[in-house]
């Protein structure tokens with residue numbers, strides 16, 4: 001028996017998709033503009049999840065330059081079939097649909113390497129794969145309804161997938177437009193075979209307060225699909241804004257070796273009002289079957305705080321070590337791999353300053369970690385020399401339009417580091433604090449963020465002076481309910497020359513992420 005605490009993957013881990021091979025489970029989530037993309041987590045008890053790699057982890061696999069925040073990698077599906085792992089996903093460019101699209105990759109080891117993307121001839125998002133027991137495979141996904149009866153109505157399409165040619169074949173079938181008349185955003189579809197019939201699980205209502213899990217079933221994979229009279233089979237939409245978990249939906253099912261069924265899905269935990277700085281997280285819900293229909297969270301109909309899984313060991317999810325060395329798989333950058341913007345040297349990163357910065361929809365000098373805990377301390381040390389007009393420091397990032405910078409400024413008197421705090425909110429910049437430290441950047445500046453609920457205290461110090469508070473930010477302005485994005489927050493280190501040519505390099509060391 002294992003007691004599993006929800007969420008099973010805290011921090012920005014939306015659109016989870018899961019598959020099982022023997023006694024091991026593998027889970028993938030969306031990563032938008034962050035790289036490496038599509039983290040693969042492994043577990044043997046559905047409780048403790050280990051990050052084993054990323055499906056998009058080599059330079060040139062995808063081109064994300066110029067893609068606005070909340071573009072990028074959306075809603076992957078992970079399956080295992082014929083001795084291989086299959087991953088289907090969409091690269092979304094919100095400003096140029098022709099640059100993205102749906103692609104498939106495969107791997108024999110889910111930790112990688114994954115194959116180069118093969119692009120499919122279909123538009124829309126949230127693709128999925130279903131391998132039938134008759135040897136045929138089917139791809140399905142979501143796109144705007146062709147003849148919309150109402151705004152934001154979408155439809156689920158299906159085509160046969162040839163796993164050898166890695167291509168869609170045969171005619172297209174329209175399966176589903178949602179369970180509710182007037183409902184919006186039928187998406188995240190996944191098909192399964194249950195007792196000889198085909199079950200379609202799809203999200204509906206949009207990935208916010210009205211999010212829901214809907215199901216339908218058919219005698220043939222191509223339909224017609226009839227909705228479960230119990231729809232929505234899971235939602236927290238009726239609980240209102242004060243619920244502990246909101247925006248519940250986008251489920252994927254998995255059967256354990258013992259025959260029990262489970263769903264992973266996304267939800268948000270608001271705190272300090274309707275603000276969810278950790279973004280959309282992955283939760284686990286038990287599923288039982290009644291009259292051939294899945295019942296999610298039987299008895300309560302709500303995502304439980306803890307779930308008892310009748311196998312595995314009792315344990316606490318491993319949050320990883322406090323010191324985050326360069327080899328740690330948690331490191332990400334924006335629109336580029338960490339190794340493309342920085343060099344790992346021993347326990348430190350060398351971060352060359354770039355002309356681009358946090359305000360640009362481009363790769364920039366950034367190395368970051370998801371905020372996975374509401375109360376957390378993140379600290380780091382930067383060392384180097386910056387020219388006038390350059391800056392580097394700690395970044396709390398939602399997007400290029402919404403973030404906070406605790407920056408050491410270049411130039412000025414070299415033995416007194418100047419530090420500023422800047423808030424960018426919906427693209428508008430506000431200066432929030434200034435400090436001058438005894439000691440120089442050349443000797444090292446310690447920067448820290450102490451998040452306690454929605455208060456993000458920002459501190460700066462030198463070897464001589466212990467870090468002291470420069471400003472406290474209200475985190476409510478940064479979450480996706482405020483900013484409109486799809487993401488949770490990231491904390492990390494950045495540097496920019498604000499457009500100038502530069503040869504400056506920062507050394508980044510002693511990075512610590514400590515849950516409180």
Ligand code: 6LW
Pocket residue numbers: 014015030074075125126185187188203206207250486
């Ligand atoms: C995802 C879709 C969604 O592709 O949000 O509104 C998208 N719902 O299912 C990004 O996570």
